[in-house]
Amino acid sequence: MIKAVLFDLGDTLWHFPNMPPHIVIREETVRRINALLSTWGIDPDGGLLFLGRDIRVAVERLTAEAYRTDFVSPDYVDLCAEVAGSFGLRLTDEQARELWDAWNLGGQFFGRTLFPDALDTLRWLQERGFKLGSVTDRAFGGPRFMAELEEYGLGAFFGVVTISSDVGYLKPHPKIFQHALEALGVRAEETVMVGDSLRADVAGAKGLGMVAVWKRPPLNEPTEVGADKADVTGEVAPDYAIDNLWELTELPVLNHG
Amino acid sequence: MIRAILFDQGDTLWHFPRMPAPAELGAEASRRAVAVLEGWGLTTDDGLRRLAMDTFLKSQLAELEAYRTHLVSPDPAAVLREIAAERGVEMSLEQARELWEGCRPDGAFLSRTIFADTAATLRWARERGYRVACVTNTLFGGRPLLRDFEEEGLDGIVELVVASCDIGYLKPHPKIFEHALEALAVRPDETVMVGDSLRADVGGAKEMGMTAVWKRRTDAYAQWEMDWQKQGLIPDHQPDYTVDNLWEITELPIFVPGGSST
Numbered sequence: 001m002i003k004a005v006l007f008d009l010g011d012t013l014w015h016f017p018n019m020p021p022h023i024v025i026r027e028e029t030v031r032r033i034n035a036l037l038s039t040w041g042i043d044p045d046g047g048l049l050f051l052g053r054d055i056r057v058a059v060e061r062l063t064a065e066a067y068r069t070d071f072v073s074p075d076y077v078d079l080c081a082e083v084a085g086s087f088g089l090r091l092t093d094e095q096a097r098e099l100w101d102a103w104n105l106g107g108q109f110f111g112r113t114l115f116p117d118a119l120d121t122l123r124w125l126q127e128r129g130f131k132l133g134s135v136t137d138r139a140f141g142g143p144r145f146m147a148e149l150e151e152y153g154l155g156a157f158f159g160v161v162t163i164s165s166d167v168g169y170l171k172p173h174p175k176i177f178q179h180a181l182e183a184l185g186v187r188a189e190e191t192v193m194v195g196d197s198l199r200a201d202v203a204g205a206k207g208l209g210m211v212a213v214w215k216r217p218p219l220n221e222p223t224e225v226g227a228d229k230a231d232v233t234g235e236v237a238p239d240y241a242i243d244n245l246w247e248l249t250e251l252p253v254l255n256h257g
Numbered sequence: 258m259i260r261a262i263l264f265d266q267g268d269t270l271w272h273f274p275r276m277p278a279p280a281e282l283g284a285e286a287s288r289r290a291v292a293v294l295e296g297w298g299l300t301t302d303d304g305l306r307r308l309a310m311d312t313f314l315k316s317q318l319a320e321l322e323a324y325r326t327h328l329v330s331p332d333p334a335a336v337l338r339e340i341a342a343e344r345g346v347e348m349s350l351e352q353a354r355e356l357w358e359g360c361r362p363d364g365a366f367l368s369r370t371i372f373a374d375t376a377a378t379l380r381w382a383r384e385r386g387y388r389v390a391c392v393t394n395t396l397f398g399g400r401p402l403l404r405d406f407e408e409e410g411l412d413g414i415v416e417l418v419v420a421s422c423d424i425g426y427l428k429p430h431p432k433i434f435e436h437a438l439e440a441l442a443v444r445p446d447e448t449v450m451v452g453d454s455l456r457a458d459v460g461g462a463k464e465m466g467m468t469a470v471w472k473r474r475t476d477a478y479a480q481w482e483m484d485w486q487k488q489g490l491i492p493d494h495q496p497d498y499t500v501d502n503l504w505e506i507t508e509l510p511i512f513v514p515g516g517s518s519t
Contacts (some may be wrong), residue, residue, distance in 0.1 A: 018477040022279055023317045031319065047343070049318070050311055057280050111477070 001255050002211065004186040006177075009138070010177055011217040013118045013154070013245070018111035019221075026053065028105055036102040040095065047087060054083050055103050059139055071173035073164045076100055078138050095112040103123030104140045107148055121245040122157040123183055129206070131184045135193070137200060141166040159184050171197070172204025180210075192253060194245075198234025202239040205238045211253055214238035215245065258283055259468065259511050261443040263383050263406055263434070263457070265452030266393035266402075268373045269472050269503070271409065282362060283310035290360040297352075305342035309360040312337040316396050317509035320427065324394075324456075328430035330421040333357050333396045339519040354399065361397045364408055368441075371409045375506035379414045381507050388441040390417040390432060392450070398423035417441065428454070429461025451506060455482045456491045471496035 007013055018032035019025075042048070062074040080103065081096035091099065095182035125132060134154075138145070141163030149155045160183035165171055169175040181188060187209040194218035195201025205212040240251055246255055279286070286309035291301045299305070312333055319331035336497055338353035347354070381387050383428065398420030406412045419437045426432040438448060445466040452458025453472045462469035473479075485491045498509055506512070 018480050020481065021478055024481070026314065027318055027321055049315060050307075053314055057283070060280050163278075164357050218429075 173202035203236040261388035428457035
């Protein structure tokens with residue numbers, strides 16, 4: 001019997017239908033990093049203009065490499081220190097953390113938008129006694145991201161939010177799912193995983209014996225850097241496929257009275 | 258009486274439905290830049306390998322700033338030359354321009370796709386006797402831009418291509434439009450501007466006294482422009498006509514039967 005439902009976030013509960021143009025994102029990144037450098041007494045002029053761009057390139061490269069190999073989440077704060085080092089800046093651990101924080105513009109800036117039926121669906125599940133949680137691949141977690149979840153009204157629903165960069169493993173690695181299952185006190189076969197990636201969500205969930213629901217992703221929409229891509233190819237078939245979250249309320253496994 | 262039609266380029270004549278991610282674009286531009294530099298007999302170090310992508314970012318940021326304020330276009334070749342000098346390589350502006358033009362990825366890489374009715378619409382305009390030109394905001398002008406028109410089979414149809422980075426002014430600055438109007442020997446009130454940007458194309462045309470046709474777009478960029486209008490950051494100009502496809506302009510009442518020569 002199903003006791004819990006876990007959700008992916010990007011392109012599952014929310015999406016980015018109005019992502020700003022790349023150059024607007026770049027301009028804001030430069031602005032925030034320059035402001036940070038100024039507080040350290042560093043003149044941001046000259047070559048440091050490219051610092052934010054190089055962090056992005058490194059984030060993309062390391063994340064792609066992790067997906068290709070061991071699904072161990074890269075250490076992004078270390079990466080910031082390393083990239084800054086290539087510009088001749090020697091950062092303390094605290095400064096590297098501040099740089100990583102400044103580089104992250106936050107979901108609001110990217111036009112993050114909940115799907116219209118997201119909150120209703122979560123409420124429907126919660127009212128029927130299902131434990132809810134989120135398992136998400138993201139480069140940026142921690143308290144600031146949890147605060148963002150609150151802003152979208154999601155905090156109240158989730159008994160656990162497991163973020164790859166916080167637990168060290170990317171979906172589909174079993175450990176990130178196990179973290180969420182343990183926190184909720186449920187077994188894999190008692191759990192439904194809902195997500196848009198056939199590789200990260202569906203294959204990951206099925207590997208542990210969970211029920212996998214594939215939410216077909218919106219096509220041609222951008223995703224955040226370091227988030228799991230909307231993967232529409234995979235070797236593992238989902239148990240169910242849906243286009244809208246509310247369809248979950250009609251699935252037999254979630255309607256056992 | 259209308260005698261000339263000016264077209265914007267990107268998202269008006271063609272679009273880029275599978276534009277590679279910025280990192281892929283940067284890698285491709287760097288690869289091309291290295292080929293040019295090594296052709297000059299230079300050994301490329303890390304700083305030179307990044308020259309193209311750094312030039313692009315710096316020029317793009319300057320262009321965005323200009324677009325919101327003074328509308329004076331940066332010259333990417335000058336930007337490239339300056340960055341190269343900081344990295345210990347002196348070159349002439351001509352060399353910098355050759356390198357910049359050489360590092361632009363080709364149309365196939367960028368996924369450039371001409372709209373199905375573009376050639377037919379432009380040919381219709383020329384057959385009716387209208388002068389046809391392209392006026393575009395871009396950091397890539399010069400030869401590679403002309404080659405785009407050749408590759409799409411439009412080089413015999415479009416009489417003139419005016420690029421902001423070559424002229425030094427961005428749409429909606431009057432000077433870039435004036436450059437095209439003078440070359441075609443037409444007045445603003447004889448000219449129609451067709452484009453997808455409310456600020457660059459519609460706003461620019463209306464401020465010049467041209468007829469403005471907005472090729473509607475509904476994506477994030479259009480949303481941004483409309484937000485800018487609402488916030489009063491850019492003037493709230495309304496197009497004279499709105500179309501979804503280029504061929505629709507052939508049905509507009511301004512183009513009287515028989516064309517401009519009657």
